[in-house]
Amino acid sequence: MGRPTGFLEIERRDRPYEKPEIRSRSWQEFVKPLPDAENRKQAARCMDCGIPFCHEGCPVNNLIPSWNDLVYRDQWRRALTVLHSTNNFPEFTGRICPAPCEAACTLNIDDDPVTIKTIECAIVDRGWQEGWIAPAVPTQRTGKRVAVVGSGPAGLACAQQLARTGHCVTVFEKADRIGGLLRYGIPDFKMEKWLIDRRVQQMEAEGVTFRTEVEVGLDLPIAALIEEFDAIAMTGGAEQPRDLEVPGRELDAVHFAMDFLPQQNKRNAGDAEDRAAPHGTISAASKHVIVIGGGDTGSDCIGTAVRQGAASITQLEILPKPPERENKALTWPDWPMKLRTSSSQEEGCERDWSVLTKRAVGRDGCVTALECVRVDWLKGPDGRFVTQEIPHSSFTLRADLVLLAMGFLGPRRPGMVEQSGVELDPRGNIRANTADYRSSVPKIFAAGDMRRGQSLVVWAIREGRQCARAIDEFLMGTSLLPR
Numbered sequence: 001m002g003r004p005t006g007f008l009e010i011e012r013r014d015r016p017y018e019k020p021e022i023r024s025r026s027w028q029e030f031v032k033p034l035p036d037a038e039n040r041k042q043a044a045r046c047m048d049c050g051i052p053f054c055h056e057g058c059p060v061n062n063l064i065p066s067w068n069d070l071v072y073r074d075q076w077r078r079a080l081t082v083l084h085s086t087n088n089f090p091e092f093t094g095r096i097c098p099a100p101c102e103a104a105c106t107l108n109i110d111d112d113p114v115t116i117k118t119i120e121c122a123i124v125d126r127g128w129q130e131g132w133i134a135p136a137v138p139t140q141r142t143g144k145r146v147a148v149v150g151s152g153p154a155g156l157a158c159a160q161q162l163a164r165t166g167h168c169v170t171v172f173e174k175a176d177r178i179g180g181l182l183r184y185g186i187p188d189f190k191m192e193k194w195l196i197d198r199r200v201q202q203m204e205a206e207g208v209t210f211r212t213e214v215e216v217g218l219d220l221p222i223a224a225l226i227e228e229f230d231a232i233a234m235t236g237g238a239e240q241p242r243d244l245e246v247p248g249r250e251l252d253a254v255h256f257a258m259d260f261l262p263q264q265n266k267r268n269a270g271d272a273e274d275r276a277a278p279h280g281t282i283s284a285a286s287k288h289v290i291v292i293g294g295g296d297t298g299s300d301c302i303g304t305a306v307r308q309g310a311a312s313i314t315q316l317e318i319l320p321k322p323p324e325r326e327n328k329a330l331t332w333p334d335w336p337m338k339l340r341t342s343s344s345q346e347e348g349c350e351r352d353w354s355v356l357t358k359r360a361v362g363r364d365g366c367v368t369a370l371e372c373v374r375v376d377w378l379k380g381p382d383g384r385f386v387t388q389e390i391p392h393s394s395f396t397l398r399a400d401l402v403l404l405a406m407g408f409l410g411p412r413r414p415g416m417v418e419q420s421g422v423e424l425d426p427r428g429n430i431r432a433n434t435a436d437y438r439s440s441v442p443k444i445f446a447a448g449d450m451r452r453g454q455s456l457v458v459w460a461i462r463e464g465r466q467c468a469r470a471i472d473e474f475l476m477g478t479s480l481l482p483r
Contacts, residue, residue, distance in 0.1 A: 003072060006044035007107055007114075013042060014115045020347045024306050027188045027268050029095070030343075036076075039122045042115045043071040049106045053333040054116060057104025059462045060087045064101060064116055071119055080127040083120060085482070088157045088461060089199060091128070092182065094121025095191045097458045098296075104333035111325075128198070135205035138166040144475045147172060147229040149216045149416065150236035152180025153457045154448025156199065157464030158233050158471075161481055163206045165472055170229075171208060174215035177269070181237055182457070184262035187300050189307070193269065217415030231443050231471045234416070234430060235464060238408040238449035244292060248360030251367040255282055257297045257405040264304050284310040288398045290370055291315045291349075292357060293405030296342075301403045303344030313349040314397060318387070320377055321353035356387060358394070360402065370397045408454040420444060429453050437467040438474075445471055 003009075015031050017023065023030035034042070046068035054064045063082050070079035083090050094117055105113035127133045144167045148159045151173040163169045177183050179196040200210065214220055225232050241256045243249070260282045267273070273281055284305035291298045291305075294317030305313050326336035345351065359371040374393035377385045410428035411417055417430065423440035425431045430439055430446040437445045447467035448460040465482070472479035 003044040004047075006041075006072075007047050007112075010041050010045050012045065012107075012112050012115060013038060015118050015121075017343055020343075023189065023343075024303075024347045027264075027307060029189060029192055031095070033122060033125065034118060036122070036126070039119055040072055040074060043068040043119050045107070046072075046114050047106055053104040053106060054101040054114075057333055057335075058101040059456065059458045060093075060465070061462075062086050062101065062116075062120070064114075067123060068114065068116075068119060071123065076123060076126050077130070077132055079123050080132055083123050087120075087458075088160050088465065089153065090120050090124040091195050091199075092153060092191065093458050093461070094118075094124060095195075096186060097456060100335050100456075100458075103335050106333075109328055109332055133202070135202050136164050137206055138164055140166050141168065141207075142166040142476065144168065144231070145170070145229045146231045146233065146471060146475075147225045148233045148235055149225075150180060150234065150448070150450070151175075151178040151210070152182060152235065152237055152448065152460060154450075154460035154464035154467070155180065155233070155235035156203070157461045158235055158447060158468045159208050159464075160203050160206065161465055161468035162471060163203065163208045165468075165479070165481060167472070167475065169208045171210050172214050172216050172220070172225075173210065173212045174218075176213050178210055178212065184265050185258060185297075185300070187261065187304055188265065188268045189303060190300070193265070215415065217417070217419045222416055222419040226443060229443075230475055231445065233437075233467055233471060234420075234422075234439070234444060234446040234450050235448045235460075235467070236411055236416070236450045238410050238429070238454040239412045240409045240428070241404065242406040242409055244357060244360075244404050244406065246357055246359055248362060248367065251360050251362040252365055253367045253400060254360055254402040255279055255404065257291075257293070257301050257403050260403055261297075261300055261304060264308070282401070284308040284313075284401055286311050287400035289313045289401045289403065290397060290399045291403045291405055293317070293407065294319065294351070294353075295405065295407065297407075298403075298405035299342040299344045301405055302342075302349050303347060305401075305403075306344065306347045306349075311400075315345070315349050315351045316355045316357065316372070317351070317353045318356055318375070319353065356389065360399075361396075367399055367402055370399050370402065371395075372397060408449075410453060411450045422446070427453055434463075434466065435470075436474075437463070437470040445474075 018030035048065045067079040067082045099117040101116045102113040107113045148155045148171045159169045289305045289310045291301045322339045326338040361369040374390045375387040423431045432446040447463035469481040
């Protein structure tokens with residue numbers, strides 16, 4: 001630790017945002033990087049704790065105090081090496097991870113954590129600028145062939161690790177571009193897509209083959225993969241959305257978030273409008289928008305609707321409003337439940353909690369309003385909380401567009417999952433443990449959201465890396481890949 005008293009002498013400073021009235025008119029990223037000199041000062045705030053709780057808070061177990069110290073000492077290239085030793089794509093997590101490492105930081109006890117996410121992003125961005133990041137081409141090939149199904153962060157991390165050990169890796173993606181939900185789901189203003197393209201080019205140079213517009217289980221039977229490849233990694237997403245089962249759900253302009261968000265990603269990529277799409281063109285322009293669901297996906301819908309020119313946006317959450325501050329004595333170093341306001345919510349929306357949607361009302365087949373009621377959360381006889389409607393609390397909201405962002409129930413079962421015959425866990429995910437990531441079917445492994453359920457990009461990267469090691473051990477009897 002280069003500056004033992006840094007956390008006492010230097011105030012926390014994080015990356016600023018462009019003003020809402022400016023950024024809401026653009027689809028580009030709006031976070032302003034800090035100068036390298038300021039990042040060095042912020043890195044000096046790291047205490048190098050005897051027990052670095054940030055390691056446990058970070059799903060990929062980033063060696064945070066180590067690269068903080070190297071940044072403070074102006075040894076950026078060594079910091080990049082340490083960062084890449086645990087995380088294949090820190091430019092992704094440095095932009096879209098909610099930073100559970102900062103919640104676990106010892107300095108967060110008094111709400112003043114080290115700006116870990118900002119420093120992480122600065123390290124990798126400088127690495128690209130300086131030309132320090134290059135393909136890691138293996139010196140020998142094993143002759144083993146691995147199919148990775150799904151090109152989200154879990155699939156990309158798994159594929160890159162396996163290719164670097166010398167295996168022949170083919171990634172299958174049903175969409176027309178690589179990236180999974182990184183590409184079609186996360187808005188461009190949170191992460192621009194050239195960042196994915198740059199990594200894809202690196203992986204192609206390392207020997208990874210990418211096949212787009214191939215849906216395994218539909219365009220290509222899973223049996224063909226089992227016959228052709230020595231191992232298969234199922235790394236798709238938890239794509240089955242939770243539906244709103246109320247009268248009027250069938251009305252036009254009531255859509256899942258993932259029918260809405262990818263359309264804007266494609267527009268930003270320059271694709272022509274697909275008017276033959278199952279739900280047609282979905283736009284929030286000049287409409288009164290209701291977003292049901294208070295998580296990240298709902299927030300992405302808000303930011304997208306703002307930029308499309310919505311007349312008004314209301315976000316509904318069935319859970320109670322969280323407290324302004326957590327009780328540190330009860331929660332730290334775990335991720336706390338507290339009130340958070342995203343950059344998209346800052347750009348303009350009304351938020352309401354403890355609201356249950358009862359009915360969608362329409363005219364001429366199109367939604368015009370939602371009938372809602374307020375609820376209390378009470379503990380039942382079995383100790384679990386259940387909702388109870390508050391008498392005389394009904395109200396109606398005008399709605400021209402309703403976006404359902406209530407989470408995901410697991411992988412889509414028709415197609416690959418059903419064809420493979422893999423065993424599922426009680427939640428509908430592919431059953432596989434985190435020791436060997438093997439499914440119930442020989443040669444088939446599973447990782448990421450398809451195995452653990454909907455989660456964070458950083459968890460997907462961790463599982464992809466660990467799954468790669470498990471596959472390498474399965475193929476070769478031993479592995480030098482890290483977990």
